[in-house]
Amino acid sequence: MTLPPLRLFTVFEAVTRHGSTQRAAGDLNVTQPAVSQAVKALEEYVGARLFERSTRPFALTPAGEILKAGVSDGLLRISEAIDRVRALHGQDDSSVTVACTVGTATYWLMPRLATFYSEYPDVAVNVVTTARSPELSAGVDLVIRYGSGEWKDGHTVKLFDEMVVPVFSPSLADRVKSRRSLTEAVLLHVVNSDTGWLTWDDYFARQGLPSNRTLGRNFTNYVQATQAALSGQGVMLGWESNVGDLVREGRLVALEDAMLLPEEAFYLVVPARSERKRAAKQFCGWLSKLMSA
Numbered sequence: 171m172t173l174p175p176l177r178l179f180t181v182f183e184a185v186t187r188h189g190s191t192q193r194a195a196g197d198l199n200v201t202q203p204a205v206s207q208a209v210k211a212l213e214e215y216v217g218a219r220l221f222e223r224s225t226r227p228f229a230l231t232p233a234g235e236i237l238k239a240g241v242s243d244g245l246l247r248i249s250e251a252i253d254r255v256r257a258l259h260g261q262d263d264s265s266v267t268v269a270c271t272v273g274t275a276t277y278w279l280m281p282r283l284a285t286f287y288s289e290y291p292d293v294a295v296n297v298v299t300t301a302r303s304p305e306l307s308a309g310v311d312l313v314i315r316y317g318s319g320e321w322k323d324g325h326t327v328k329l330f331d332e333m334v335v336p337v338f339s340p341s342l343a344d345r346v347k348s349r350r351s352l353t354e355a356v357l358l359h360v361v362n363s364d365t366g367w368l369t370w371d372d373y374f375a376r377q378g379l380p381s382n383r384t385l386g387r388n389f390t391n392y393v394q395a396t397q398a399a400l401s402g403q404g405v406m407l408g409w410e411s412n413v414g415d416l417v418r419e420g421r422l423v424a425l426e427d428a429m430l431l432p433e434e435a436f437y438l439v440v441p442a443r444s445e446r447k448r449a450a451k452q453f454c455g456w457l458s459k460l461m462s463a
Contacts, residue, residue, distance in 0.1 A: 174215045179241045181208040189227020245308035265294040266449040269304035270314035273392030277412040286456050293449050311450045313439040324441035335429040337408035337422040349428045356404035357386040358395045
């Protein structure tokens, strides 16, 4: 039986993971029309509709669910086979691929990687960023993920607890002085389909504050919202892992006596296949020492 090009399956997997062609395009570094065309070509090949496009995020049809199971297993097997081939030739120990959200990568992981390279100069760390909670897709060795830690796709190691607090530019310090003042401030919202993160509505409800009726500003990812906060456009709900360094540097101000401590935390997810990879074990060991320092 002749199979369609492998890229069609890669695109299909990305769309199922992200729930939209736009996010899949960003993940694959291609245009959204290219993703849509690839999905259409795959549907024409299998002779069935794979996605229910009237929902947001996209939902899989029964045919799509069947194909997803096969594609996920197939790509995983290919990834594992490549790992074994690389191990035969010593390439297995030269790199490790880590997946995390774009905010975690930009504001937490990347600033700390210099210490890893000083200890392991011959190991390359490839960082894969996602808009939603990262998955252990093909080619990914480790995942840094926020949540309960109760996942079944790998061994979990708790990295650190989180703290959430409103943050803003020092230029707004005279206008944002208390939790009550948040009800009239311009709020910066990160809007996506991942329900695992606290929103401003959650924050106001937990603090017992009335709703903010001011016209806020919406962003599709945490990096955009952070840049808006740094430029004084409004107040952002800041996560310690992402804004902690910015607050300590004085570039952002954390509102006093306004923090929340979520039950969830950040974890490192290690699949069984990565426990045998030396570069992955070196990264895990470095991260463990970093967290215990």
